[in-house]
Amino acid sequence: MKKVLVIEDQVVLREFICRLLRDFPTLKLEEACGDGQEGWKAYERIRPEFVILDVFLPGLNGVEILRRLKRDNPDVLVMGFSAFPNRRIVKDMIEAGADGLVQKSEGLDVLEKAIAMVANGQTFYSPNVSSMLKQIMLNPDQADSMAGLSGREKEILQLIAESNSNKEIADKLHISVKTAETHRNNIMRKLDIHDAVGLTRYAIENGLISGTLYE
Known part of the structure; x- marks a missing residue:
């Protein structure tokens, strides 16, 4: 079974994801956190194979956590999760190594499919995210990250x-x-x-x- 860490600051949504994970027999929820700093500490402590990660988090944002995760362990599977993705967020998450990225408003069936595919080592981008990826490929200069900041x-x-x-x-x-x-x-x-x-x-x-x- 793969150990799973959930990092999501909205309590209701975090609890919903935790319950949803019970439907996946190959996944075992180890911990759920609502803060970026707490989430990173939990990762270091439990060493999960699969992380479900909100992009907007207090303390430490999801893009920076993702960069740290992939630097520490390139094989860790990470599914990004965002309520309001824009082209810059999508570009930063993909470049940081996200294995999947889902917009929260796209429905339960999309979320379930994303969890199943990413946990199985496949890549999954939800329909809205895929549309933004196409726009980025057509106009890469419009999705540049914050130039000059470390x-x-x-x-x-x-x-x-x-x-x-x-x-x-x-x-x-x-x-x-x-x-x-x-x-x-x-x-x-x-x-x-x-x-x-x-x-x-x-x-x-x-x-x-x-x-x-x-x-």
């Missing part, structure tokens, strides 16, 4: 957009406050954005966090 800077940008102070960022990432301040300043310089509101808007527009922009 993985650590994207991680810190997400935490800034989630209203974390420099001290809170330092505590969560186990770095000094001075280092957190330096990263914040570098991000602002590279993006030419010089306030937290602007950084939050940028993070939402580029798929680091979910949210609504109000004009």
Whole structure:
């Protein structure tokens, strides 16, 4: 049996996926988490073969977790799961090594098929995601990731957009406050954005966090 880790911040959906996994005799749910940092720690602890991963997560976003998973173990199977995928998210998830990617609104039958195929070592992209992939192939320049930001800077940008102070960022990432301040300043310089509101808007527009922009 394959050990499974679920990382999904919406409680109802997380519990639904956990119950759904009972219908798969070759899969064994080991743990379910609602936070990106907790999810990474759970992975290190239980070493699952299959991870069901939300893209938008507090603490550490799904794209960064996926990169870490594939660096640590290229053979781990990962199915991405997103409520609001856009071309940038799809491109980043595919480039990071997602074995499958599903839009949450596409229905139970799609989700069941995705779990079955990815757990069996196959690739699965849901219909809406497949449509975006075709658009990316036709117009690759329109789906460029955030140019110039390192993985650590994207991680810190997400935490800034989630209203974390420099001290809170330092505590969560186990770095000094001075280092957190330096990263914040570098991000602002590279993006030419010089306030937290602007950084939050940028993070939402580029798929680091979910949210609504109000004009």
